[in-house]
Structure formats: structure tokens, C-alpha cells
Amino acid sequence: WCKFVLVDEPVRRGRHPSGVAWAPPIRVLAGPEYDSFTADAQNAFWNDEWLVTPNSNRMGFRLAGTELKRTHKSDLLSHAVMPGTIQVPPNGQPIILMSDAQTTGGYPKIGAVIHADLWKLAQVRLNGAVRFIPTTPYEARQALIEERKYLRQIDAAIGMHEERCARLAASAAV
Template sequence: MSIEVIKPGALSTFQDLGRVGHQHLGIPVNGVMDERAHRLANALVGNAPVTPTLEITLMGPTLRFHEKTTIAFCGGNLDCQLDGQPLFSNCSLNVPAGCEISFGDRHAGLRTYLAVRGGFSIEPVMGSTSTFARGGYGGHAGRPLKKGDMLFTQESATCRSVSLFPETVFAEDVLLSNDAPIRITPGREWRYFTADARRALEREPYRITAQSDRMGYRLQGPGLGLIEPREMASEAVGFGAIQVPADGQPIVLMADRQTTGGYPKIAHVCAVDLPRLAQQIPGDTVRFELVDLVEAQRLLLSQQRSFTQLEQLCRA
């Protein structure tokens, strides 16, 4: 099945769950920014979680479907439309041949994910179909979509329509509201920061600056200082690590993060809250709430159990 790109949108790239196992070679993991929305969209059309989706940022593309298929959108509300008629997120839809999907104004969130029945036909690079635009590889020609691109999927068969409300899929303490604090766990260097710095991170608001992208979210707020200067050796970093450079302004590492970093890590964003952070836009203000590692693991396991049940139900 083929899909024609009529308009490319602001930043539309193919992503999956990431290019794991290559960080020791300097290869970034990449992958989706909002794993929860990605997996929900795939589940709704009967795909496996590893199937690539189209990650659509802020201003979406216009896509013409040349054959009928089943699609689903999950994530931010970017005013998705089918031939000018509004489409709802969190449900699968059978799209007739010749129809166009387009987007209007952003109503909520920053990113939405398009899944198609059977998945997009993309050649993996180092075991992943994720696009790494800075490196020029993965996804569709190693770059965001352009006008005139032709995209292909594995199959064009439709399946039954399914709708869901995320609030009924996940436990209440997993899926918090967008304005709830982002939960964090203490980082490796937590104890080396001053009491004022630790208190500020837990109590004060931080604004996401314009210098934020898929690589990292730069925050602006009360400075976070060390008790005394320290020499730090570079080491591997993960999605959600909160590094603090010399200016004291924290940086949350995101999907396209570098493989190693030498700044002290004051905290880590809990995995279940990374999707909420990924849906925030520059100018938004976030607050943090400290939880222990046991609680972070409990929340992640709860989310995974919900995914397992949902994916089994949708494939039944």
C-alpha cells in the first residue's frame, strides 16, 4: 500500500522503540519520544509494539492514501482530519482509498503518532527503523518527510475498529494529568548537590526553553549548585537523565540524546512520566516530585501489565 506526502508538516519522522545495543559504539538509541502513545496506536491496529509509527510534531503533514487501510492516532491533539472532517484520537479507523489525512491547529500536547495496519515498510538500520536526522540514517531516507515522498506499508487489509480511553487502560497513579508534577528519582550525583539545589528541584517550577528538541529539554529556573566543584568522568546516559552543567540550569536528556555525558546527574525522570514530559512544548512550566526507585519500578511494571492486556485484547 502506498501513501503520498502532499505536505510534510513541521517534523514528521518514523520512530520505533529505539536502536538498542549500540551505545558503546557511539550510536544513539533514538526512538519515540512518547512510548505510551506509540504503543497505544500500534495496539489499536493490531501491530506489535516494535512496529514503527510516524511521529508527528506540532504541525502535521497531509497524507493521501492510495489504498484502503486501517489507521490510528494517539498522543497530542493536533486537530487530525479525514477529508476535512474531524477525527478522534485513541481509536482505529478504516480509511478508504483516495482519502487525505491532514492536521489543523494544535489543541493539546506536542506530538501525535500515526500507526497503520501491518506497519510501514522501512528497512531497519542497526536493528531499528528509527530516524536519526542528525546522523542521516534510519526511517525514510534518514530525514523528516518531504513533499512528494511515497511511503509504503506492509499490507492494505483493514481490521475491525477499536476505540479506547487511556484512563481506563492504565492505573490512576500511572496516567496522571498533564499539569501534575513530573516524578523523578535521585540521580547518581544527587548527594553532591547542595540542600538548596535539591529543595529547589523538588519545589520550584522550571520553564522549558526554546533550546529544546528531541535530544534534550533545557530548563530554566533556580540554579542547581554543587556542594563543591567535582571532576566528572564521562559515562553512559539514559532517557530522562537530568544533567546539570556549570551554569546550574538542568537539561533533561530525551530520545536523541548523546551516548555519554560528563555533567553531574541530579535526578532521572521516571519512565512512566517521560510521555507527559515529551508532550510539553517550549514555554511550558514543569514541576518535579521525588519518589524512590521502588515506587518508580512499581509504576513501570503496572504500565507494562496494562499494555500486555491491551495488546492481547486488540489482537484477539
């Protein structure tokens, strides 16, 4: 009988609370094959808005936008990948590997979404847009530290709420 209460109106489906379509900035580290993409492709990667296509799923978000061309085509051996890896197949449309991603891949990796932003990316709806923002390993680590701190605060707040509920239940039983 002790529960959380919503005090605000629910958010409309597919909309940010501000009422506009949500195109979150996603922080990305440049990947190992980043330099193998043309200057125009690198520019488009950072400056264009990318749409999450309907053929996306928990394995990967397939994006649509400017074709990302490489300076030279070369075959890559399969290599380890993980959620957040941004691969570019021959069609030039990026794929961001998500939570159910495979463990190896053979496409060039233009970048990697930082761990602290994967949750934000996962909230983008099909046909929704994202933008990439370059970041550094130091900033990625700081973002992860902040995310963990925030989650600890939520955990502590839930713990305090549960204690309060237990006290209320005990006093009501008397």
C-alpha cells in the same frame, strides 16, 4: 471501512482536557551526584516549577528555573547516560536527556526521570512547565509494571477491534 470514531471534542492545542495549562508531575529518582548540590538547590529541584525552554529538542529538554548550585565544583569523568538522566551543566539549569540523547556525559546527575514517566514528559510543549516528585526504585518498578499492563490492555483492545472489523468485512462480502 471499520474505524475508530471520536466521540468527544478535540483537545485545544497546548491545553490539558481540563482547560488549564498542563504541568505534569514527573517522578524522579535522586541521581548519583544529588548530594553534591546545596540544600537550597535540592529544595528548588523538588519544589519549583521548571520551564521547558525553546532550545529543547529530541536530544534533551533544557529547563529554566532556579540556578542549581553545587557545594563544591569538581570535574567528572565522562560516564554513561540514558534517556531520563537529568544533568546539570555549569550554568545550573538542568537538562533532561530525551530519546535521541548521547550515550555519555560529564555533567553531574541530580536525578533520573523514571521510565514510566518519560512519555508524559515528552508531551510537554516548549515553554511548558514540569514539576519533579521524588520516588523510590520500588515505586519506579511498580509504575513500569503498571505501564506495561496498560499497554497490554490497549494491545488486546486493538486486537478485538481488528477481529470485529474482519468479521464485519467477511459478513458484508457474503
